Amino acid sequence: MNSEKSLINLVKKGDKKAYNVLVLQYQDRLVYSVFKFLKDFELSQDIAQEAFVKAFKNIDKFRGDSSFYTWIYRIAINTAKNSLSSKARSSEVYDDDLMDLKLSESAITVDNPENILEADQLRTLMMDAIQNLPDDIRTTLSLREFDGLSYEEIADVQNCPIGTVRSRIHKGREILDKTFSKYNLSNLETNLL
Amino acid sequence: MSEIFEHKLSLLMDGEITPFETKRLVDEMHSNANFKSLWLRMNKHRAAMHGELLDPNLDLSQNIMSQINNLPSSETNNINKWPNLNLFSLNYMKVCCYLIGFFFILSLPLLNISSPSNQISSTPKNFLPLNESLLVDLGSNFNGSLKDYRITSASSMEANYLMPGNDELVKLKVFFDNIPEKDWLGTINQGVTVHTRSGSRPLILNLTSDNLPNQKLITISNSFHNKK
Numbered sequence: 001m002n003s004e005k006s007l008i009n010l011v012k013k014g015d016k017k018a019y020n021v022l023v024l025q026y027q028d029r030l031v032y033s034v035f036k037f038l039k040d041f042e043l044s045q046d047i048a049q050e051a052f053v054k055a056f057k058n059i060d061k062f063r064g065d066s067s068f069y070t071w072i073y074r075i076a077i078n079t080a081k082n083s084l085s086s087k088a089r090s091s092e093v094y095d096d097d098l099m100d101l102k103l104s105e106s107a108i109t110v111d112n113p114e115n116i117l118e119a120d121q122l123r124t125l126m127m128d129a130i131q132n133l134p135d136d137i138r139t140t141l142s143l144r145e146f147d148g149l150s151y152e153e154i155a156d157v158q159n160c161p162i163g164t165v166r167s168r169i170h171k172g173r174e175i176l177d178k179t180f181s182k183y184n185l186s187n188l189e190t191n192l193l
Numbered sequence: 194m195s196e197i198f199e200h201k202l203s204l205l206m207d208g209e210i211t212p213f214e215t216k217r218l219v220d221e222m223h224s225n226a227n228f229k230s231l232w233l234r235m236n237k238h239r240a241a242m243h244g245e246l247l248d249p250n251l252d253l254s255q256n257i258m259s260q261i262n263n264l265p266s267s268e269t270n271n272i273n274k275w276p277n278l279n280l281f282s283l284n285y286m287k288v289c290c291y292l293i294g295f296f297f298i299l300s301l302p303l304l305n306i307s308s309p310s311n312q313i314s315s316t317p318k319n320f321l322p323l324n325e326s327l328l329v330d331l332g333s334n335f336n337g338s339l340k341d342y343r344i345t346s347a348s349s350m351e352a353n354y355l356m357p358g359n360d361e362l363v364k365l366k367v368f369f370d371n372i373p374e375k376d377w378l379g380t381i382n383q384g385v386t387v388h389t390r391s392g393s394r395p396l397i398l399n400l401t402s403d404n405l406p407n408q409k410l411i412t413i414s415n416s417f418h419n420k421k
Contacts, residue, residue, distance in 0.1 A: 003205050006212035010219060016261060017223040018216075023254045024233050025206075028240035032247050045253060052257045057264065119246045126241045144207060145242055151209050170203040176238045177231070183249075 004068055011059050019059075023052055026069055034076050038084075047083060051076035122183060129179040133172055140165055141172035202232055206239065213404040286325070327391060328352045328367070331398070334416040337363055349377070361404050363413065368397040385410040389417040 337354030384401030
């Protein structure tokens with residue numbers, strides 16, 4: 001089963017709702033990848049947004065040889081490079097050396113908004129929440145999330161039915177969602193005070 | 194919020210769900226804000242776990258979808274090439290059929306003066322474009338109503354049928370006579386394939402469905418055998 005392929009097929013048939021599902025799925029990861037390259041949070045969001053629109057316009061060219069994320073990542077990085085080179089051109093002194101300089105400068109001047117610190121806190125919180133999961137659920141979820149094993153492989157490793165794997169992973173995510181929602185709520189209250 | 198749908202969202206995250214269920218989840222997420230919000234949060238958990246979350250409140254989807262919805266149609270023409278048989282496109286198809294019929298009649302004298310050797314080499318010309326009536330006829334074998342179709346090559350077509358009483362879809366690939374085996378085998382990698390005839394013409398049919406089990410497809414394919 002390949003749900004991503006099914007989503008892409010729906011998009012190719014004109015289903016924009018299916019594309020929205022892909023956007024929600026990959027937006028954070030893509031912004032993060034572009035941010036690693038540009039070190040500018042606002043610009044990274046703009047580039048990711050542009051990449052998603054470009055990918056939609058060219059979805060018929062996506063043949064599925066790689067994952068959708070790999071494909072859109074390439075689009076985003078090319079868009080980021082073009083953005084930097086057009087900035088350099090607008091200063092009328094564009095050349096390859098200047099482009100490299102701009103990239104290295106942008107890598108040094110890290111724009112680190114408060115939200116990024118908040119994300120760091122959240123990551124620590126999520127990792128703690130994973131550590132506090134019941135053993136069987138934690139192991140199953142870790143095999144999926146960090147080792148990238150399929151449900152079938154996890155069932156083999158843990159010597160249990162595939163249905164048990166499904167339930168454990170779902171249960172784990174349910175617990176993590178409670179932690180995430182609590183954090184967001186308390187954060188919202190702090191911001192309101 | 195339905196526990197089953199929450200469970201299925203978890204499966205969707207891991208690519209462990211069928212195409213039919215994927216479509217159902219997409220529709221459900223579109224109509225139910227709670228599911229959409231849960232999907233957003235679940236992906237944020239994952240991003241946070243992998244250290245890829247920069248802003249817990251980030252959501253670009255509204256801006257992106259608004260840009261996509263405002264794209265000029267020329268930029269999205271490559272998407273959704275399948276014609277929908279609604280009222281307007283039916284009229285359009287009628288005009289096309291008249292025009293094709295007109296040009297076909299004009300070309301009849303040319304076909305008559307062809308030498309026998311030419312007739313053999315030009316066998317694909319026997320293929321009738323927009324042979325909607327054949328597709329309707331094929332659908333009647335299994336009570337499927339023709340939803341849409343497209344011409345895929347000079348000697349093949351693809352059609353979607355709605356099954357009676359529900360929204361299950363059956364896709365039919367039709368290959369006309371004298372098509373080399375490698376040409377039709379190359380486009381068939383799932384479903385049920387059946388060799389049959391339409392009048393004196395041999396046909397190769399391939400049946401697939403996102404939501405019907407193979408057993409049901411085999412039953413449908415038997416209806417063609419019985420007709421043969």
